[in-house]
Amino acid sequence: MSRLDLFNYICDFAEWVSGRQAVTKKDGALRFGILGAANIAPQALIVPARSHAEVLVVAVAARDRKRAEVYAKRHGIPIVHDSYDALINDPSIDCIYNPLPNGLHYEWTLKALKAGKHVLLEKPSVSNAEEARSLFHHPVLQAPNAPVLVEASHYRFHPAWHTLLSLFDPKDVEEVDVRAAIFAGLFSGEDIRFHYELAGGTQMDLGHYTLTALRGVFQAEPVAVTSATPRLIHEGFDQRCDEAMVASYEFPNGGIGRISADLGARGGYWFPWLTSNWPNFTKDMPSWVSIKLREEKHGRLNGLETVSQKTIVMKNFMGPHVWHRIDIIDTTTWRHPDGRVAEEKKNTESKKAYVWPEGSDVETKGEDWWSTYRYQLEEFVNKVKGRKGSGAWVDGEESIKQMEATDRTYEF
Structure with a gap:
């Protein structure tokens, strides 16, 4: 079985499960068209749309019409357009999902916006900060009743991420490590990610998540x-592209941040002379964030200095x-005047959040089976419909700043 066959099998299974959660569509449901027969679209839009009463995926276009037809049949999409332009200019379509290769995001997103379509734009928003500023500051987005545009940085729409952010004050952050990895072999060197x-x-790609x-x-x-x-x-492949990136940053409060993103994790086992090129299924997988807060000093007791420090670790952000799991580790240390540790105690509390908590000002709490993409779709529809929503969003200025930080990383 090829990697593509396996991926399609997983998508088919996900769509079968989502079919059991399908809902009756409401009048005025938003009609989506997809640019390209992208592998990410079932996970990011097609499957989540099944359970959303105000979303219909009705059209797709690809460079190869036959490929688009096969894709449409597989995913139950009724309309196949001959070109991206034809899809964008279809008056029956309200919204465009743009999962095209990064280098095509700017051109086709701008065309969709000018055609009056709302756009769910796959991350990263564009190729560089210059394009980001041009896109998100474009006059078409400043006009009255402008279309909605958002970068689909999906994990930031899930309650778990917001639960993590609620646990500390950013000014107290001392050190942060964010890591993510995919085992070697899942993506070939010919993959579009490496063009x-x-x-x-x-x-x-993966580094977008660690840096955001x-x-x-x-x-x-x-x-x-x-x-x-x-x-x-x-x-043998395009060596202008990074397969992995490790970087560190200094922040205004003096804090230090480090990221590691790897789309071809290898090694890490015994006998490295034999195993160094073996796919690594454990290192940094799938993703985690570790946050170390500044120490708090509580004076002296019996000649010992008392210091407390909190570390927060989120697995699979x-x-x-x-x-996922969020561990809050409180460490209390008693030190002698010369700095030697006399005693240390740790207490760990764990949290999880699959829906918005009771008491929060959110009209729709979500379901514990909703994916990050389903939460993202919920907020996209809320924004188009003019509703308050949960407050989870990625605005244009945030997308610009992300591309500026990405550019600076590559320029180092």
């Missing part, structure tokens, strides 16, 4: 990139709907 002309590279999470924890922009070390895709 330089199309704005490929791991920092433009780091910036989200500090709630600030880095004042400096202090290191950035790429591992280029292996020989990228896919919390599958499983």
